[in-house]
Amino acid sequence: MTIAYDAKRITHNATGLGNYGRMMIEALARFAPANRYLLYSPDPGRDDLRRRLPQMPQIEFRYPQRQRKGIGKAWWRTFDIRHELPAEVSLFHGLAAELPFGLRKSGVRSVVTIHDLIFLRFPSYYKWIDRKIYTYKYRKACQQADRIIAISEATKRDIVAYFGIAPEKIDVVYQGCDESFKREVAEETQRAVREKYNLPERYILYVGSIERRKNLLLLVQAAARTAEPVHIVAIGKRTPYTTEVERYAAQNGLTPRLHIFDRVEFAELPAFYRMADLFVYPSRFEGFGIPMIEAACCGVPTIGATGSCLEEAGGPDAAYVDPDDPQALADKIAEIRSDEALRRRMIERGRAYAMRFEPEKLTADLMEVYRRTTE
Helix, strand or coil, X not given: CEEEEECHHHHHCCCCHHHHHHHHHHHHXXXXXXXXXXXXXXXXXXXXXXXXXXXXXXXXXXXXXXXXXXXXXXXXXXXXXXXXXXXXXXEEEECCCCCCCCCCCCCCEEEEXXXXXXXXXXXXXXXXXXXXXXXXXXXXXXXXXXXXXXXXXXXXXXXXXXXXXXXXHEEECCCCCXXXXXXXXXXXXXXXXXXXXXXXXXXXXXXXXXXXXXXXXXXXXXXXXXXXXXXXXXXXCECCHHHXXXXXXXXXXCHHHEEEECCCCHHHHHHHHHHCCEEEECXXXXXXXXXXXXXXXXXXXXXXXXXXXXXXXXXXXXXXECCCCHHHHHHHHHXXXXXXXXXXXXXXXXXXHHHHHCHHHHHHHHHHHHHHHHC
């Protein structure tokens, strides 16, 4: 089978959709090596991101037959890719909720991955024009695709509810996390990371953009309510919301215990997880919640927020609290930090639950979608 992909995020995005695409392609090349995987991008993008994929004969990067600039790159992705697909292509997979126009006219079957519809659930977090563009693109892709992949049951429910798509057309295929989170981290590496970032001896970890939807303020508010002082280490891109979080910390005497880092190398993340007492992901809504899996693989007890899909990522033995209840989060933090038997149980069962997101299983699930698409 020869499968083509829109690979712009793979070559240009260091996190999020880029990680999703790279992990998927690497797993396919490892566990379904008989296929060819053609990655179409408007330009080579970043060398370091391309190098994150292994050099394997099954993986081929493809670029426009003639150089494109500016809006010409977007035009190529939307209208011209289909003209450059070889005749032997079995299907096209849009990894980020988009498909080129005219695939059906070209006789090419298609799959599209929808990660979330947060822009419809929480429109206040998005600009008006962005909501309109996303709604048009996502709905159109769902209508045109032969099959749809939702990355969680929660996302599947939203596709049905907002776009009126028949649930029979949608397959849920979960995501996994990078293999580096499953490997032990040497003590000297942990010490080096701790010294480089001047980390406290004990801390609660948060990983994710510092934006309103992801709700870091809830964790800071909870820290203000715990009887025992706790340090928070937050890793993620800063946004204007970060100022609000820092202002609350300053007003409540928490500034010395709030450590925000927006420039952490990906290779250092496993050490941050491994050294943490606890991982807290208070997001109001996610498409899936990979940091919950990363934490579980690193042997860290996790707390997520209710209301979206985090229970799917964290499993039944993680803890969950209302995203508007800082006292409940404070109580849960105190309980887990003080009960060693509970910590060990959460760690053991969390790692066992994370096994369902191993790349070999996810590859089999994905190949089953491809089979159903082309049969």
